[in-house]
Amino acid sequence: MELIFQDQRIQLDNASSAEDIIKKMNQLLDKGYYFSHFTADDKTIFEEHEEFLKQHEGHITVLEVYAKTVKEFVNELLLETEIYVEGALPELGGLAEEFYDNPTAESWTKMDQLLGGLQWIDQMLMTIGKTEAVPSNWEGYLNVSTAMREEIQNLAEALKNEDHVLVGDIIQYELKPNFEALDDQVKETIDNEGTRYDLN
Structure with a gap:
């Protein structure tokens, strides 16, 4: 699975758990950003992010993270x-x-x-x-x-x-x-x- 935030791209093992993915997302979003939502294979998810990741573990190809600046x-x-x-x-x-x-x-x-x-x-x-x-x-x-x-x-x-x-x-x-x-x-x-x- 490819995890994308702005111009950063990280390749994750398909066996990565929801917790692992969220930990990686948090590392990408340093303290200058607040998480907004993500797009998983062109499906935009605004809420219950961890639940979605658990249900689709091992089946997501591209996960693009969107965040807002603190301002x-x-x-x-x-x-x-x-x-x-x-x-x-x-x-x-x-x-x-x-x-x-x-x-x-x-x-x-x-x-x-x-x-x-x-x-x-x-x-x-x-x-x-x-x-x-x-x-x-x-x-x-x-x-x-x-x-x-x-x-x-x-x-x-x-x-x-x-x-x-x-x-x-x-x-x-x-x-x-x-x-x-x-x-x-x-x-x-x-x-x-x-x-x-x-x-x-």
């Missing part, structure tokens, strides 16, 4: 963040109102989604913080992150105490402004250092 990876993460934040912002005011009134089962589902989103934002910021492509306005992100973490703790306390009015206040007056601040930071980075993909 491209960070840019894509920020574009995803912008989409998430701008979708969440209009929902936050309504969710706060629901907690002021009396939260329904649907309100609690939305709260779960919000908590999941906050966790994703936290992980996204930690991931970017570990790269060599930290945005020049990183201090702004750290300020938002610190404020959000504080409010998540306050929110957890309010939920534990079943203080629905306080939950509404935290969403409306603390989390919503933090989402807006994060949106501003992301826009600044993408517009000044990143790339927007024109879909027109």
Whole structure:
């Protein structure tokens, strides 16, 4: 089997296991790249890579690896963040109102989604913080992150105490402004250092 990444070509034994192939792929992708997907004999695989390799062990002739530079990876993460934040912002005011009134089962589902989103934002910021492509306005992100973490703790306390009015206040007056601040930071980075993909 031939393993290809950019201009590098490595010949692997057909008996190579999925683990061996992944180890070789990781060696090809030094710390300057993030794995994206691969093409196995003209079939493009975007997910469950190891599973695919196990199922096709010994039957792949050419495996071409595709990766993003760290800068491209960070840019894509920020574009995803912008989409998430701008979708969440209009929902936050309504969710706060629901907690002021009396939260329904649907309100609690939305709260779960919000908590999941906050966790994703936290992980996204930690991931970017570990790269060599930290945005020049990183201090702004750290300020938002610190404020959000504080409010998540306050929110957890309010939920534990079943203080629905306080939950509404935290969403409306603390989390919503933090989402807006994060949106501003992301826009600044993408517009000044990143790339927007024109879909027109």
